[in-house]
């Protein structure tokens with residue numbers, strides 16, 4: 386039996402525009418995933434606790450201003466809590482020159498505005514499958 | 526058995542271990558059955574609080590307010606929030622926990638969003654196992670949020686110890702419709718959003734309905750508890766204290782672990798029915814009579830018989846011996862249904878009306894009393910329309926053996 390992907394779509398930091406996050410969350414749901422979503426302005430400890438309790442495989446952070454700059458701290462906190470295997474992706478407005486630092490910090494992928502939703506869904510699905518496979522090695 | 530370390534982590538309430546175990550149960554992944562078995566016998570301590578009501582009724586918001594109160598008292602609280610899944614893709618958007626407020630971050634709190642997985646609007650098939658897990662992990666209170674549609678209200682009635690049904694204000698005619706299903710299971714009926722101008726009227730309508738029902742019949746499975754109506758504004762906290770008191774009062778009255786008793790009773794019934802079916806099938810007299818085993822639970826059994834020409838006496842009506850034999854068969858199965866060999870030592874019958882060829886009779890035996898050595902049964906023989914044909918009472922002597930062919934120490938032939 387397939388373990389259905391569990392995804393968190395959230396926003397950390399100060400920016401409150403969550404239309405993009407909602408669209409992506411609905412798209413992932415329609416692609417057959419179980420999506421937990423939250424309002425904006427989440428703090429890092431809350432996201433880490435949620436990700437653990439909800440057995441999240443992939444966290445999608447929507448960032449339209451400077452929120453992506455906090456993502457390395459989130460990844461650090463996930464690792465410290467023993468959830469370093471969660472794949473973190475960032476979607477939104479990220480200046481090209483800031484992408485390498487995010488990848489260096491452990492971000493799995495950055496999606497820019499206009500990225501096709503189907504491509505995002507495909508990426509999330511395969512990233513989730515990799516996490517599931519290591520967490521439940523003998524599930525099938 | 527799950528890996529001992531993993532089980533120990535679960536029982537210690539370790540967050541990651543719990544979360545993984547829930548995924549395993551939800552997906553019925555390999556190891557789920559072993560985990561369910563390992564949890565059996567390790568739960569029954571937690572108070573399970575079911576919160577149900579239509580989408581938007583205010584369930585998650587109320588749970589947020591309850592969390593604040595429970596956590597403030599030092600309790601460990603887990604929440605399983607079942608969200609309706611998208612029936613087309615199988616995916617789900619799980620947004621309940623965001624309504625539960627800042628308490629989600631509390632270290633004594635564990636919240637898990639579950640998808641209903643095709644059980645339209647209701648409990649997912651694995652919710653019971655998830656509740657067992659959270660119970661075994663040491664949470665004092667386990668709160669279950671469900672939409673409560675279709676079959677799920679019956680499931681929730683068996684799952685939760687205290688069942689809270691949430692009604693938003695201004696239901697009007699819909700209150701009438703509620704009565705049929707969801708109202709039947711409520712221990713506490715809460716009118717949500719009590720700040721709304723129509724809240725008082727909705728509460729009054731619900732009280733009227735409860736009063737009507739009180740005359741109509743008993744509240745199923747609730748013993749002596751009388752359901753009551755409360756008004757709560759979860760956003761402002763108005764009425765919350767009264768609700769907390771009512772929940773506590775109900776917990777003291779009913780106790781914890783209702784779902785475990787229900788499951789035990791079901792397992793008993795299935796085992797008993799299987800035992801009695803075997804005994805009836807091995808009984809040459811029942812077979813030659815034409816008796817059909819129709820069901821059993823501990824201490825009770827039913828046998829049916831279609832009256833044919835060979836069952837008639839010289840008057841052309843059913844022979845009294847046939848009716849006695851039918852009643853005696855049900856008596857024999859009921860008295861042996863608990864797996865101890867019981868031998869009939871006395872029986873008595875009264876006939877109430879004549880029976881004709883072509884009629885179908887049902888003998889229903891039930892236990893009146895049972896001690897270590899003796900048990901008394903009453904058997905009603907009825908027509909299909911429920912009219913009484915004969916009343917039978919019988920007494921058995923209970924031996925130390927098993928019925929013949931059951932267990933190891935069977936010696937003598939059974940039957941009453």
Ligand SMILES: Nc1nc2c(ncn2[C@@H]2O[C@H](COP(=O)(O)OP(=O)(O)O)[C@@H](O)[C@H]2O)c(=O)[nH]1
Nearest residue numbers: 580581582583584585586624718719758759760
């Ligand atoms: N005014 C008021 N609004 C409430 C109250 N409880 C819930 N709501 C609102 O009702 C809506 C649905 O609440 P939610 O808890 O998500 O309902 P659920 O679908 O039953 O879980 C939200 O907009 C809440 O803010 C209340 O006590 N008072």
Ligand SMILES: [Mg+2]
Nearest residue numbers: 584585621670
């Ligand atoms: Mg809800």
